Amino acid sequence: MTKDTSNQMWGGRFAAGPDAIMEAINASIGFDQRMAAQDIAGSRAHAAMLAKAGILTDSDAEAIREGLLTVLSEIDSGTFRFSTALEDIHMNVEARLKELIGAPAGRLHTGRSRNDQVATDFKLWVRDQIDAAMSGLEALIRALLVQAEAGADWVMPGFTHLQTAQPVTWGHHMMAYVEMFGRDKSRFEDARRRMNECPLGAAALAGTSFPIDRHMTAEALGFDGPAANSLDAVSDRDFALEFLAAASICAMHLSRFAEELVIWSSAQFRFVTLSDRFSTGSSIMPQKKNPDAAELIRAKIGRIFGANVALMTVMKGLPLAYSKDMQEDKEQVFDAADNLMLALAAMEGMVGDMSANRDSLEAAAGSGFSTATDLADWLVRALNMPFREAHHVTGTLVAMAEARGCDLPDLTLDDMQGVHGAITKEVFGVLGVHNSVASRLSYGGTAPERVREQVTRWQEKLA
Numbered sequence: 001m002t003k004d005t006s007n008q009m010w011g012g013r014f015a016a017g018p019d020a021i022m023e024a025i026n027a028s029i030g031f032d033q034r035m036a037a038q039d040i041a042g043s044r045a046h047a048a049m050l051a052k053a054g055i056l057t058d059s060d061a062e063a064i065r066e067g068l069l070t071v072l073s074e075i076d077s078g079t080f081r082f083s084t085a086l087e088d089i090h091m092n093v094e095a096r097l098k099e100l101i102g103a104p105a106g107r108l109h110t111g112r113s114r115n116d117q118v119a120t121d122f123k124l125w126v127r128d129q130i131d132a133a134m135s136g137l138e139a140l141i142r143a144l145l146v147q148a149e150a151g152a153d154w155v156m157p158g159f160t161h162l163q164t165a166q167p168v169t170w171g172h173h174m175m176a177y178v179e180m181f182g183r184d185k186s187r188f189e190d191a192r193r194r195m196n197e198c199p200l201g202a203a204a205l206a207g208t209s210f211p212i213d214r215h216m217t218a219e220a221l222g223f224d225g226p227a228a229n230s231l232d233a234v235s236d237r238d239f240a241l242e243f244l245a246a247a248s249i250c251a252m253h254l255s256r257f258a259e260e261l262v263i264w265s266s267a268q269f270r271f272v273t274l275s276d277r278f279s280t281g282s283s284i285m286p287q288k289k290n291p292d293a294a295e296l297i298r299a300k301i302g303r304i305f306g307a308n309v310a311l312m313t314v315m316k317g318l319p320l321a322y323s324k325d326m327q328e329d330k331e332q333v334f335d336a337a338d339n340l341m342l343a344l345a346a347m348e349g350m351v352g353d354m355s356a357n358r359d360s361l362e363a364a365a366g367s368g369f370s371t372a373t374d375l376a377d378w379l380v381r382a383l384n385m386p387f388r389e390a391h392h393v394t395g396t397l398v399a400m401a402e403a404r405g406c407d408l409p410d411l412t413l414d415d416m417q418g419v420h421g422a423i424t425k426e427v428f429g430v431l432g433v434h435n436s437v438a439s440r441l442s443y444g445g446t447a448p449e450r451v452r453e454q455v456t457r458w459q460e461k462l463a
Contacts, residue, residue, distance in 0.1 A: 026324075027084040029092055031331050036075045038124035039089050040068050042117060042200055045220035047108055049213050055111065060104040067101040068093070089121070090114050111210040112203055115234040115322045119199035122330065124221065126243050129337040130192045133247070136344035137185040138462060141178050143351040148174035149455045153448035155433045156271065156361035157370055166373050167365045167433040170356050172446040175454050177257055182458070184250040191246055195239035198223035202233035205321035235321045237311065240333050244308040247340045251301040254343050258294040261350065265291045270360040275353035278346065293350055297343045304339055307332035365433045369398050369408055374430045374439070383422050393420050 044065060051061035071093055074080040086092045091114075098105035151170030158168035198218035201208065207230040214226035227233035264271035278293035310332045314325055372394050379390035396419050401408050409431040416423045429435060440446045444454075 023084060026087060028088045028327050028330070029082050029084055029086065031334060032089045032118075032121075033075075033082055033092070034334060035089055035121040035125050035330075036093070037072065038121040038128075039093055039117070040072045041124065041221065042120045042217075043093070043108060044068055045217045046112060046200060048220065049216045050107075050110060052216065053211050053213055055210055055212070056104075056107055060107055063101045063104045064097070064108050067097045067105065070100055071096050088114070088118070090117050111208045111212045112200065113205075113234075115204050116199045116202040116230075119202070119234050119236065120221070122237075122333075123195060123199065123239055126239055126333065126337075127192060127195065127222075129333075129341075130188045130195075130243060130246075132341060133250070133337075133344070134185050134188050134192075136341055136348070137181050137188070137250070140344055140348040140351065141181050141185070141458065142462065143348050144174045144178045144181070145455055145458055147171075147351060147354075147356070148178065148451060151356055151358070152451040152455070153434075153437075154356065154358050154361055155365040155437055157365045157367070158446070164364075164367060164370050167370050167436045168446040169437050169448060169451055170358075170361060171448070171451040171455070172437075175451060175458075177253070178454075178458055180253045181250070184246065184253060187246040187249065188243075191239070191242040195242065196222075196224045197227040197233075198225070199227050199233035199236070201226060202230035205231055205234055231321050235318075237315055237326065237329050240329055241308070241311055241315070244304070244311060244333065244336055247304050247336050248301070248308045251304040251340060251343060254347055255298045255301045257347065258298040261294040261354070262291050262298070265289075265294075269364070270357055271364070273355045273357060274350060277353060278350045293346045297346055300339045300343045304336045307336035362433070366407065366409075369401065371408055371431045371433065371436050372398055374436045375408060375427065378427055378430045379420075379423075382424070382426065383420075 047056065047061050047064040047068075050056040051058055056064075071080065074096070080092075080096065082092055083095070086095050094105060094108065097108065148171040151174065154170040155167050156170050156173065157164045158166050158173070198214065198221055200217045200221070201212050201214035218224070218226045227236070261272065261274065263269055265274050274289070274291055274294070276289075279289045279291060311329055314328050318325055375397065376387065376390040376394040379385045379393060380387050383390075385393070397408060397411060397416060400415060400419070401411055404410075409428060413423070413425055413427075416427065430439070437446050438448065441450060444450070
């Protein structure tokens with residue numbers, strides 16, 4: 001496309017063509033072509049509304065409709081030629097439409113501006129990404145539920161400070177991530193509800209004098225209604241920022257889980273075995289099986305966090321309404337969306353394929369004095385001992401076991417009575433890890449029956 005044609009798109013205000021450097025910095029077609037489907041959907045809705053309002057003739061509206069479908073077909077098939085001289089997806093589509101249908105193409109832009117057009121396209125694109133993210137999260141949650149149900153009574157160590165704390169179950173640990181990713185899904189749902197107002201028809205910033213029907217275009221594009229203030233409609237990028245904020249929290253959760261998978265799959269832990277599909281080897285160490293997918297998920301958070309900060313920085317100093325700075329809103333969102341969806345898919349695959357090593361989990365569950373809290377609780381219940389005293393007695397017994405290189409159940413009754421004479425043999429009934437987890441019957445606790453209840457609750461919720 002020649003520079004003269006580009007000038008015609010701008011109108012008569014500019015006599016000379018843009019300098020090559022200005023063209024390069026001004027053009028966004030290299031990335032905003034990803035919004036082609038949304039741009040054409042918006043234009044089709046706008047043309048139908050213009051015809052119904054009597055602003056376009058039915059014949060012009062039909063020519064525009066057919067022409068836009070042809071343009072979309074060319075883009076989908078890869079035969080469409082994008083031009084940087086035409087700057088963006090909107091002008092590329094309009095120029096091709098004019099080549100196809102002639103004069104009626106010039107009437108399509110009646111009653112709108114590129115300002116409300118790009119806001120609409122971008123909002124439609126982000127809305128589609130939110131839907132994709134929610135689907136990805138649901139698939140991951142379902143994979144976690146399978147793991148939780150299978151391992152509802154498999155004991156493993158629970159940690160604080162990455163030190164053994166109390167025994168929990170594998171199912172309980174998996175359900176913790178179900179809750180986390182469930183909150184992520186609800187954040188995307190909430191953001192989607194709030195963003196679902198249509199900017200189209202706000203025009204450049206002040207609305208339009210043409211008798212357009214913004215409710216009609218909003219309904220046609222699946223919005224709840226039109227945005228109520230034309231200045232805000234073209235200025236707003238909160239929807240993109242909320243998407244990035246929700247994506248950042250979700251990525252953080254994925255990164256935490258990835259970190260655990262890296263640790264658990266190590267030779268020192270052997271809690272899980274990751275499938276070959278999500279592992280790699282070493283170029284010189286034949287014994288290695290590296291959890292590369294988990295490590296890469298862990299790294300993705302940097303890009304997603306970075307996108308969030310970048311767009312916040314772009315928007316923080318902009319007066320109303322539109323400024324060209326806002327052209328820099330899309331690349332960060334596109335990159336964050338791509339990396340979030342890749343991380344979600346990889347994590348779902350890893351969770352679906354991984355095997356928990358039940359024997360290793362149980363062996364680790366009983367180490368590190370993990371039932372010390374159960375002992376302290378027993379002293380309170382059975383001997384009516386104040387908890388602080390029970391804590392001190394238990395700590396003394398832990399120190400004794402540690403000095404002898406054994407665990408609490410390995411101490412004799414005489415050993416225990418030497419610390420506190422009222423202790424009876426019944427204490428050994430609470431020192432086993434299975435007894436420990438079975439006793440945690442409070443709502444949300446790790447007892448297998450509570451885990452199974454939560455699995456059922458989530459299965460019903462998703463159904």
